[in-house]
Structure formats: structure tokens, C-alpha cells
Amino acid sequence: MLEYSSKYFAEERNQSLHEVGVERPRSDVQGHVTGRTQFYADRNFPGLLHLKMVRSPHHHARIKSIDVSKALKVPGVVRVLTAADIPSNIYTILCLIQVEPNDEPVLAFDKVRYKGEQIVAVLADSQRAAREGAARVKVVYEPLPAVFDVEEALKPGAPLVNEYHGRNWFTYEGHHCRRVRHGDVEKAFAAADHVIEEKYQSSPIEHAPTETTGCIVVPDSNDRFTCYSNTQALYFTLDNSALILKSPFHKLRLVGGTVGGGFGGKVDVIVEPIAFLAAMLARRPVKYEFSREEEMQVSSPRAAERIYIKDGVMNDGRIIARKVRLYVDAGAYSRHSPYGTTKAAAHMPGPYTIPNVWVDSHCVYTNRTPSSAMRGFGVTIGDFALEVQMDKLARLIGMDPMEFRILNAYRDGDLKAHGKETTGAALVECIQAAAQLADWPIGERYKAMSSQRKGA
Amino acid sequence: MNRIPLRFHLNDAEIGEFIDSGTTLLSLLRDKLGLTATKSGCNQGSCGACTVLINGAPQLSCLVLAARCEGKSVATLEGVSDNGTLHPLQRAFMDGFAAQCGFCTPGMIIAAKALLDRNPDPDRGEVIDAISGNICRCTGYEPIIDAILAAAAEMRGGKRKSA
Amino acid sequence: MAKQRGRGMASVNYPTGMNLGGDPSQALIHATTTGSFVVTLSSVDLGQGLKTIMAQICAETLGIPTDNVIVDTADTDTGPHCMGTFASRGTHRIGNAIIMAAKEARAVLLEVAAEELEVNAADLETDGKGNIQIKGSPGKSISVLETALAAHFKHGRTISGRGIFLQPRSYPEPETGRMTPATCYAHACTVAEVEVDTETGEVAVLSLKSAYEVGRALNPRMVEQQIVGGAWMGISHALYETTEPYYPDRAHGPVDFNEYLMPGPGDLPKFENVVIERPAPDGPYGAKGVGEMTANSPIPAIANAIYDAVGVRIDSLPITPEKVLRALKAQAA
Numbered sequence: 001m002l003e004y005s006s007k008y009f010a011e012e013r014n015q016s017l018h019e020v021g022v023e024r025p026r027s028d029v030q031g032h033v034t035g036r037t038q039f040y041a042d043r044n045f046p047g048l049l050h051l052k053m054v055r056s057p058h059h060h061a062r063i064k065s066i067d068v069s070k071a072l073k074v075p076g077v078v079r080v081l082t083a084a085d086i087p088s089n090i091y092t093i094l095c096l097i098q099v100e101p102n103d104e105p106v107l108a109f110d111k112v113r114y115k116g117e118q119i120v121a122v123l124a125d126s127q128r129a130a131r132e133g134a135a136r137v138k139v140v141y142e143p144l145p146a147v148f149d150v151e152e153a154l155k156p157g158a159p160l161v162n163e164y165h166g167r168n169w170f171t172y173e174g175h176h177c178r179r180v181r182h183g184d185v186e187k188a189f190a191a192a193d194h195v196i197e198e199k200y201q202s203s204p205i206e207h208a209p210t211e212t213t214g215c216i217v218v219p220d221s222n223d224r225f226t227c228y229s230n231t232q233a234l235y236f237t238l239d240n241s242a243l244i245l246k247s248p249f250h251k252l253r254l255v256g257g258t259v260g261g262g263f264g265g266k267v268d269v270i271v272e273p274i275a276f277l278a279a280m281l282a283r284r285p286v287k288y289e290f291s292r293e294e295e296m297q298v299s300s301p302r303a304a305e306r307i308y309i310k311d312g313v314m315n316d317g318r319i320i321a322r323k324v325r326l327y328v329d330a331g332a333y334s335r336h337s338p339y340g341t342t343k344a345a346a347h348m349p350g351p352y353t354i355p356n357v358w359v360d361s362h363c364v365y366t367n368r369t370p371s372s373a374m375r376g377f378g379v380t381i382g383d384f385a386l387e388v389q390m391d392k393l394a395r396l397i398g399m400d401p402m403e404f405r406i407l408n409a410y411r412d413g414d415l416k417a418h419g420k421e422t423t424g425a426a427l428v429e430c431i432q433a434a435a436q437l438a439d440w441p442i443g444e445r446y447k448a449m450s451s452q453r454k455g456a
Numbered sequence: 457m458n459r460i461p462l463r464f465h466l467n468d469a470e471i472g473e474f475i476d477s478g479t480t481l482l483s484l485l486r487d488k489l490g491l492t493a494t495k496s497g498c499n500q501g502s503c504g505a506c507t508v509l510i511n512g513a514p515q516l517s518c519l520v521l522a523a524r525c526e527g528k529s530v531a532t533l534e535g536v537s538d539n540g541t542l543h544p545l546q547r548a549f550m551d552g553f554a555a556q557c558g559f560c561t562p563g564m565i566i567a568a569k570a571l572l573d574r575n576p577d578p579d580r581g582e583v584i585d586a587i588s589g590n591i592c593r594c595t596g597y598e599p600i601i602d603a604i605l606a607a608a609a610e611m612r613g614g615k616r617k618s619a
Numbered sequence: 620m621a622k623q624r625g626r627g628m629a630s631v632n633y634p635t636g637m638n639l640g641g642d643p644s645q646a647l648i649h650a651t652t653t654g655s656f657v658v659t660l661s662s663v664d665l666g667q668g669l670k671t672i673m674a675q676i677c678a679e680t681l682g683i684p685t686d687n688v689i690v691d692t693a694d695t696d697t698g699p700h701c702m703g704t705f706a707s708r709g710t711h712r713i714g715n716a717i718i719m720a721a722k723e724a725r726a727v728l729l730e731v732a733a734e735e736l737e738v739n740a741a742d743l744e745t746d747g748k749g750n751i752q753i754k755g756s757p758g759k760s761i762s763v764l765e766t767a768l769a770a771h772f773k774h775g776r777t778i779s780g781r782g783i784f785l786q787p788r789s790y791p792e793p794e795t796g797r798m799t800p801a802t803c804y805a806h807a808c809t810v811a812e813v814e815v816d817t818e819t820g821e822v823a824v825l826s827l828k829s830a831y832e833v834g835r836a837l838n839p840r841m842v843e844q845q846i847v848g849g850a851w852m853g854i855s856h857a858l859y860e861t862t863e864p865y866y867p868d869r870a871h872g873p874v875d876f877n878e879y880l881m882p883g884p885g886d887l888p889k890f891e892n893v894v895i896e897r898p899a900p901d902g903p904y905g906a907k908g909v910g911e912m913t914a915n916s917p918i919p920a921i922a923n924a925i926y927d928a929v930g931v932r933i934d935s936l937p938i939t940p941e942k943v944l945r946a947l948k949a950q951a952a
């Protein structure tokens with residue numbers, strides 16, 4: 001059940017709209033209900049090769065040797081690809097927005113840094129032959145000590161996960177974390193009626209789109225290559241692929257746009273570069289799609305986060321200081337985590353006006369599947385921590401949790417911790433509307449408050 | 457793998473093919489016959505995207521060997537809309553905004569059709585049971601349940617079950 | 620041993636667009652000979668309905684029916700650059716690019732119509748139904764179709780437009796973190812009601828009652844899709860989902876939907892939602908990005924409701940029956 005309320009902000013709304021603000025049928029829905037919507041995998045190409053990846057069974061190991069000879073003897077196997085075939089094997093997705101350094105191999109060669117890391121690609125006429133070939137690739141490993149806990153990883157002497165960083169954290173302009181400094185939290189803690197510090201933790205979460213990540217690359221007649229992909233970002237994929245392949249950009253073409261759910265899981269550029277290369281070398285169409293198991297355990301999940309929040313609160317309900325230490329478990333490689341970690345810092349201290357804020361937001365490398373973007377990237381887990389913390393604070397001082405939030409909610413004109421002035425605030429009104437919907441009693445004083453002016 | 461002959465009814469057409477004995481029905485439909493409405497979401501029997509009807513009963517085509525369909529009747533979403541006339545379930549999914557990405561939709565509609573074919577007047581719980589093997593990651597299921605109930609009502613001539 | 624009920628709430632905000640900006644998107648629009656308008660993009664529809672919303676925005680700006688807009692997207696040989704579909708950026712960034720392109724196309728459309736009607740373009744308006752008329756005297760008009768034909772075959776003009784939207788990149792100040800993460804924020808508040816089985820540790824969500832502030836709901840039914848689907852994902856995150864159940868231990872990772880748990884159609888609460896709108900000055904017709912945020916407020920609201928029900932705090936996600944039972948046991952001890 002959904003209702004539109006025109007009670008709030010009526011004067012700010014343009015009332016003369018015709019084609020937006022009104023219900024229109026989805027333009028794609030007839031295709032969906034008839035099964036005619038064409039997803040990337042609904043295309044068939046004669047001569048299609050299937051790509052199956054040989055993956056690391058170890059969390060952290062040195063690769064001593066790779067022997068593909070038995071795989072090549074499997075009937076139907078056409079060829080294999082190893083790191084030596086990749087023109088520019090070390091990359092990082094966000095190099096396009098100047099995030100450095102390149103820290104991830106397309107195919108691992110000297111070391112594997114997480115269980116499931118891709119090492120050898122096997123191309124074959126059928127899925128069965130590709131699987132069989134992959135099973136016959138012999139990789140000899142020397143297991144290395146692994147680190148799985150973000151705070152353990154930061155300690156001196158912890159196993160080094162990623163040599164390209166030289167340390168187990170991403171460096172932000174000389175700092176070991178993304179910082180926010182606003183006011184003086186320590187002074188405020190000393191003046192606060194209550195100070196509490198709490199710890200929050202999440203585990204990795206899978207996007208679980210019903211359509212797994214994948215693509216088909218088809219050589220065309222003029223030495224160009226078309227990739228039918230379910231990526232969430234065509235140019236990201238094209239540009240990264242061209243850099244990895246050292247290919248002129250114009251030789252590559254991405255076609256997509258119809259995707260069976262993404263939720264952030266299809267922003268990484270994992271399947272396309274290797275499929276492009278395979279199609280270039282084999283001169284045949286190549287399909288690389290994640291199995292459900294690969295989607296679950298090998299594709300990037302939402303990062304696990306550990307968050308410590310220390311608050312200073314007054315008996316009258318005002319929060320006067322918030323200190324946050326946040327650890328994003330990036331797994332073995334950066335992918336989008338350096339960006340998400342900054343976004344997490346920018347999101348603190350939540351939609352509340354707090355005069356003293358201190359944030360250290362760490363992007364930490366561990367020997368697990370690299371994490372990446374997911375719906376609510378950098379925010380969802382922070383909101384869990386913040387809002388459970390708000391509940392604890394309200395109970396601590398004996399205030400109603402709705403009234404406590406309304407009191408502290410940001411208003412237009414308030415200064416945020418990252419130095420911007422608040423505009424367009426509407427948290428107070430959302431809380432009031434939810435209170436009404438749920439028959440949650442709040443005091444008249446709080447019902448009268450507004451985001452547009454400071455309440456009494 | 458052996459090549460074996462296979463004859464079966466598919467959406468009221470007669471199919472005769474030589475297939476590899478290990479071919480799944482899903483692979484036969486999608487890769488060989490080019491009928492791609494039936495989706496592959498896991499290829500391991502855990503998502504429901506590949507649901508088809510075999511002799512009227514909903515089955516996961518990724519788990520069924522094509523050879524087991526000998527002489528049987530298989531129905532896929534391609535056969536549900538006759539000559540471009542949409543089935544009430546299809547219209548109800550459209551009107552009810554019951555599809556987002558659309559990847560689960562073919563399996564959902566087939567599972568729902570199996571239910572309505574044998575029980576034209578299901579209650580909410582029966583609808584839930586019928587689609588509980590079908591994963592949807594987008595919609596939160598509620599609009600799908602509502603759409604199936606709306607289609608059932610329409611097929612009964614607009615008569616609503618006393619709630 | 621009993622089933623205990625409780626309720627809790629949470630309120631959140633969510634930034635629209637890529638954090639720190641620097642994420643452009645473009646749109647090209649042209650009229651066909653017969654007055655349909657093609658929007659060419661390289662943007663991706665993940666199922667959220669981008670193609671529909673972009674057609675609506677184009678139609679609104681041009682002053683024509685949505686049905687006359689064709690969205691042609693996601694081929695890098697034809698579509699101009701788009702940063703991608705993520706960070707709740709699609710509606711805002713691409714929508715703004717379309718408005719810019721559609722304004723340019725509309726200006727040409729009205730110029731050609733003005734020549735045909737032998738009036739000033741400034742005196743013309745669209746009727747939203749496919750005609751262009753003189754303001755105040757609807758009698759004198761020309762259809763968009765005739766105008767497009769005339770533009771092509773008589774005037775040799777292209778009715779087209781180019782659009783781009785870029786929120787310039789902000790670089791955080793390294794010492795203080797001063798930065799511009801986003802220009803507008805959506806808001807939400809959820810009240811969750813739960814029932815906790817103290818014998819099994821299982822949590823059932825009975826209802827989720829939420830208010831969402833979305834800037835402007837460009838297609839209300841599609842906003843509802845995001846809200847219900849997102850709230851469901853919130854329940855799922857709160858109580859079920861993880862690829863590493865014993866994090867940071869890597870063991871026991873699920874590999875299919877039998878092991879990776881999510882609420883099924885039989886586990887739904889009662890959803891009640893209210894939408895409020897405070898238009899964003901820089902949003903297309905005021906819209907903000909809302910798709911991601913809808914999953915966020917239910918998670919802490921459920922955690923807080925569990926505390927309200929049984930008096931134990933589970934500060935780690937997901938809140939599994941095992942964690943609830945262990946906490947109840949510790950509480951009793």
C-alpha cells in the first residue's frame with residue numbers, strides 16, 4: 001500500500017507536469033511477460049566457444065608452476081589463456097578516475113590472494129569440454145599465511161596481501177585512511193553528560209541478481225569486436241578492456257542495456273577483458289558467464305564493515321560529538337572500495353547536525369574475495385550502525401527515539417561535518433510522516449518542527 | 457555421449473531432433489531450438505527461472521534430461537500468448553507492475569499458470585506455495601502475488617473469492 | 620518461551636549521484652520524419668525502469684506524449700558517453716542530460732512550426748498531445764508530425780538536441796575531509812514491527828511502515844516498485860544474507876539459492892508506505908535518486924525492534940536465529 005502525501009513542501013512543487021509525476025506503463029514490460037526481452041545470453045552464435053576459469057583453491061599462495069598440457073589434450077578444448085597472454089595484465093577499475101595504483105592481475109601469475117582468484121582461462125567447443133579442460137590444468141602452489149580480519153591486517157607483522165600497495169591499506173593523499181575533522185570531539189566528550197562507544201559488524205553480502213554476470217564477444221568482419229554484456233556501465237567496461245588489451249578504443253564495441261538485475265554487482269570489469277582477448281586470439285565468438293556458484297563466492301560482494309561509534313550526548317537530547325572508526329574489508333584488491341570508503345566517510349555522522357565530528361575511514365586489504373559496489377554502497381552498513389546507535393542513545397537518556405532524531409536532524413542551513421551547508425533537508429518531515437503512518441505518538445512540539453527552520 | 461532421437465510436443469508443435477544424451481531440456485530449448493524465453497539463472501535447480509510445464513506440471517528444465525521428455529508435452533512461455541493475444545497472467549503482470557528486470561518473469565508466469573490450470577480459485581497462501589521455488593531479487597514478491605490473484609479473478613470472470 | 624513483539628524505527632538519508640561528482644552522462648535526441656523522437660543513450664537499464672523514465676522526461680520537456688518517444692540505448696557505437704548505472708545517478712544525471720537535449724530540440728521544433736504558421740516562435744506552445752499551437756488561440760495549430768515533415772523535406776533542418784550533465788568533481792581536502800559529496804539527498808524513515816520466537820531465535824517481520832522523501836516521483840508506480848523491492852531487500856540483509864556466515868572465517872560459504880537465504884514470498888510483512896516530495900533544485904523535475912536508499916532504513920529499524928521485543932542487542936549483520944539465541948542465553952545468565 002502506498003500513498004502520496006501532499007502535506008509537505010507543497011509550495012516547492014511544480015503542479016503543471018503532464019508526462020512526469022503520473023503513472024505510465026513500463027516500456028519494457030510486454031517483452032518481459034512474453035519472454036521476448038533479449039538479455040545478452042539470449043543470443044546464439046555459430047561456433048561459440050565457452051570459457052571456463054581455473055581458480056585458486058587457496059586464500060593466499062605463491063604459484064610455483066602452471067601446466068596446461070593435459071588440458072590442451074581434452075577433445076573440444078581450443079586453447080588456454082594465461083597471464084602471459086594479457087597485454088597489460090595489472091589494472092585497477094577506477095584508474096579511469098585516477099585511483100592508483102594498478103593492483104590486480106586479470107589472470108594471476110606469481111601469487112593468488114583470495115580463494116577463487118582466476119588463473120587460467122580454458123576455451124572449448126562446449127561447456128562440458130571447457131570444464132573438463134579446466135579440471136586438468138595443474139597449478140602447483142606454495143600456501144602462504146593469510147589474513148582475514150581488518151584490524152589484524154593493519155597490525156605490524158600481518159601477512160602482506162597486496163604488494164602493489166606495499167601495505168594492507170589504501171593510502172589517501174598520504175593518510176592511512178579517509179579523514180573527516182570537524183570541531184573538537186575530545187573537548188566535547190569531556191563536556192558531555194554521557195559518552196558511549198559501540199562496535200558494529202557486518203559480513204559480506206551477495207548481490208544475487210537472478211541473471212549471473214556474463215558476456216559474449218563476437219569478432220566482426222572488419223577486425224572489430226562486439227561484446228554483448230550485462231555490465232552496468234558500458235564505457236567503464238570498454239575503456240578498461242581497451243587499456244588491458246592495449247587495443248585501440250575504436251576496435252571495441254559494447255552492446256548491452258538490458259540486465260537481469262545488477263544491484264552493483266555488475267559494475268566490476270571482470271568477464272569482458274578476458275572474453276575480448278579470447279575472441280581476438282581464437283577468432284571465434286566467446287562466452288564467459290559466471291556459474292551461480294561463481295556469482296555467489298567469486299564475484300565481488302558488498303564489503304563487510306566494522307564500525308566503532310563513540311558519541312557524546314547531553315541529557316536534553318543533543319548529540320555534541322561523534323567519533324567514528326570505520327573499516328571496509330576490501331578483500332584482496334581495490335576495485336571500487338577506495339571510492340566507497342570515501343563515500344562512507346562523507347556520509348558520517350548521518351543526517352544529523354553534530355558540531356564535533358571525527359571520522360577515520362579505512363580501506364583494508366585481506367585475503368578474501370574483493371568486495372565492491374552494492375546498492376547503498378558506503379552507506380547501508382553505516383546506516384545500520386548509526387541508527388542502532390541512535391536507538392541506544394535515545395534509550396540512554398530516556399527520550400522517545402523519534403523525538404530524539406527530530407531534535408538532532410539536520411535543517412536547511414546547518415553546516416555538515418564535511419563542510420557543506422545543508423539544503424533541501426526533509427528528514428524531520430519523513431519522521432513525522434512515518435510516526436503518523438505507524439500511530440507512533442510524538443509530542444506536539446516535535447510535530448511542529450520543520451526542516452526549513454530551526455524548531456523551538 | 458550418445459546421439460539419440462527425441463520426439464515430443466512443444467507448445468503444440470511436434471518436435472523431432474537428434475540430441476546428445478546428456479542434454480538438459482533447458483539447453484535443448486535455448487541453445488538448439490532458440491526458444492530463449494525460458495531463462496537460466498543457476499543451472500542447478502535453485503532459482504526457478506527455467507520453469508516449464510511437462511504434461512502440465514511445473515518442472516525445472518535445467519534438471520530434466522531432454523531425453524526424458526520423449527512423447528511428452530512441454531509448454532514454455534512462448535506458447536502462452538496465442539497469436540499475440542496476451543494471457544490474463546501476462547496482462548496482470550503488466551498492469552500490476554509485477555516485473556522489474558524481467559529475468560524471473562517467464563518462470564513466475566509458468567509456475568503461476570500451472571497453479572491456475574489446476575486451481576482456478578487459489579487463495580493467497582496457495583499462490584505463495586506455487587511460486588516459492590522461484591527467486592525474484594527485484595520486486596519483493598508482493599506485486600507478483602497480487603498479479604496472480606488478479607489474473608485468477610479475471611479468468612473466473614471477475615468474481616473475487618470471498619476474502 | 621514465547622513469541623515476543625516489539626517495534627523500532629530508523630531514519631536515513633541518501634546522496635544522489637556518484638560521490639564527489641565527476642560523473643557525466645550524455646543524451647542525443649532527434650526527430651524522425653514523422654515526428655517521433657529518438658533519445659540515444661549508452662545507459663543501462665538494470666530493471667529499475669530507466670528506459671521508461673527517460674522517455675517520460677523527454678516527453679515532458681518536448682511537450683509531446685511519452686508514447687511518441689523511442690529510447691535507443693546501450694550501444695557504444697551509437698550512444699554518447701554515460702558513466703553507468705550505479706550510485707542512484709541514472710534518473711538525476713541522465714534525466715538532466717535529456718532535459719538539456721530536449722530543450723534544444725524543442726527550440727528547433729517551435730522555430731519550424733513558427734515558419735509554417737507564419738508567427739513568432741515565442742508565441743507558440745505545445746498542447747502535450749502532439750500539436751503546436753498559438754498561445755491562447757488553440758484554433759491555429761500544426762501537428763508535430765507535419766512540423767517534422769516540413770523540417771525534413773522543406774526546410775532542410777534537423778530537429779535535434781545534445782545534452783550533457785556533469786556535476787564537477789570535488790577533491791576532498793586530505794586533512795579535514797572538506798568536500799562536496801553530493802548536491803541532493805533523499806530521505807526515509809521506517810517503523811518495523813517484529814515478532815521474536817525466544818525458543819528458536821527466529822525473527823518474523825510483521826510490518827514495515829515507511830515514509831520516503833524522493834524529490835519528485837516521476838512515475839509513482841515505479842517508485843513503488845523500488846520501495847517494496849528495496850524494503851524486501853532490507854529485511855533480507857537484516858535477517859538472512861551473507862556469503863560468509865562465520866565472518867571473518869571464510870568457511871561455510873553458500874553456493875546456491877538453497878544455501879544463500881533470502882525471504883520468500885511467504886515471509887513478507889505488511890508494507891505501508893507514504894511518499895513525500897521536496898523537489899531538488901538541480902534534479903530533473905525535482906527528482907532525486909531513490910533506488911538504493913529503500914533498502915537502508917528497514918535494517919536498523921528491524922534491529923531496534925528486536926531489542927524492543929526481547930531486550931538483546933545484535934550489533935552484527937545478519938541477525939540470525941543463532942545470534943539471537945546466543946544473546947538471549949547470555950542475557951538469562
Ligand code: FES
Binds near residue numbers: 495499501
Ligand atoms: S536455472 Fe533451473 S532452477 Fe535455476
Ligand code: FES
Binds near residue numbers: 260554593
Ligand atoms: S523482476 Fe528481477 S528478478 Fe524478478
